[in-house]
Amino acid sequence: MKHYQGYLVDLDGTMYKGEAAVDGASHFIDHLIGLQVPFLFLTNNSSRTQDQIAAKLNKLGVKARPDQVYTSSLATADFIKEKKEQARVYVIGEEGLHKALTDRGHTLVEEDADFVVIGIDREISYTKLARACLEVRKGAGFVSTNSDTAIPTDKGMLPGNGALTSVVAVSTGVDPTFVGKPEPIIMERALKELQLQADHVLMVGDNYHTDILAGMKAGVDTLMVETGLSSFHEIEAHTHQPTYKKLNLHEWLNGHKG
Incomplete structure (x- = not known):
């Protein structure tokens, strides 16, 4: 399985749902931090500031700095x-x-x-x-x-x-x-923030129509987890499939250590 130099990580449905952390979210981010792999939380949410989003993540046990949040x-x-x-x-x-x-x-x-x-x-x-x-x-x-x-x-x-x-x-x-997902504008700018090329980055998200399509349009590999909006059953007839499909982030970590 390919090792990635950076990650783009969706929030709602991937890191949290409402006011509760998604199971495996904190473990996943801790894993990236431990490997010193750069990542950005990438969200279409335009209402909150970087500070507000980082504060919510930390409150839920997901380590985040404001500069690791990139919004629409x-x-x-x-x-x-x-x-x-x-x-x-x-x-x-x-x-x-x-x-x-x-x-x-x-x-x-x-x-x-x-x-x-x-x-x-x-x-x-x-x-x-x-x-x-x-x-x-x-x-x-x-x-x-x-x-x-x-x-x-x-x-x-x-x-x-x-x-x-x-x-x-x-x-x-x-x-x-x-500008936001699934359009390539936000992806191009997020990759610029990470200072990485598209083929070295993985987009992680739960929504096929925003997160996954955004990755596909930008030439970024994608990991879809079934912890939010989209289900694997819903997308099985789609011509273009995520690079990886995992039930949750625990399953990804169990089979992928980089």
């Missing part, structure tokens, strides 16, 4: 910075997205924006969406942190950022650039 918000801010330094951005989103954009030197504005950026916003309003539409119609670039149309919660599946983004896309007729 950070990837979005980096993507915009490559297009324009110190861009004017109209943003729909929460703290994680606001901080990522300002930390990268962008200015948050209400009008005359260079870019409109949409992330999950649980205080979404018609006024916010209308402002976004007006700015896109005036020529602002249209970027969305991720295309997830629904997100799992304790209450069930709730509208995701892709659903919010679709309102602006349908109204303006302008397709957004999606």
Whole structure:
């Protein structure tokens, strides 16, 4: 079995579910730390900061530093910075997205924006969406942190950022650039953070349609675990399969020591 120089690790469904750690998560990360193998926690969650996510992981017994967390918000801010330094951005989103954009030197504005950026916003309003539409119609670039149309919660599946983004896309007729998994943009930037080539890295996740497809699109080997959204039965008819399929991370560690 191939040995990898770095890992990209999904969070929800792979490291934790809600407020509980997934069985084997802490052991898996301890194993990587023991081998001194670099890794990044890679998430489409745009609402939380690196500090907040690392704090949650540590609280659940999974060792994490803030700089080991790479979110769709950070990837979005980096993507915009490559297009324009110190861009004017109209943003729909929460703290994680606001901080990522300002930390990268962008200015948050209400009008005359260079870019409109949409992330999950649980205080979404018609006024916010209308402002976004007006700015896109005036020529602002249209970027969305991720295309997830629904997100799992304790209450069930709730509208995701892709659903919010679709309102602006349908109204303006302008397709957004999606940054998060399964798009290659976030993968390219995560690999840059690790300073590794795609064929030396393994993407670990539970969701075939985000984590696994992201790896496939980026030329990264993939490990799918059955601890979250997707099941092996669901994907058995798919032409493209994960590089590895394991019930959980314990099973991966038992057969793989690097």
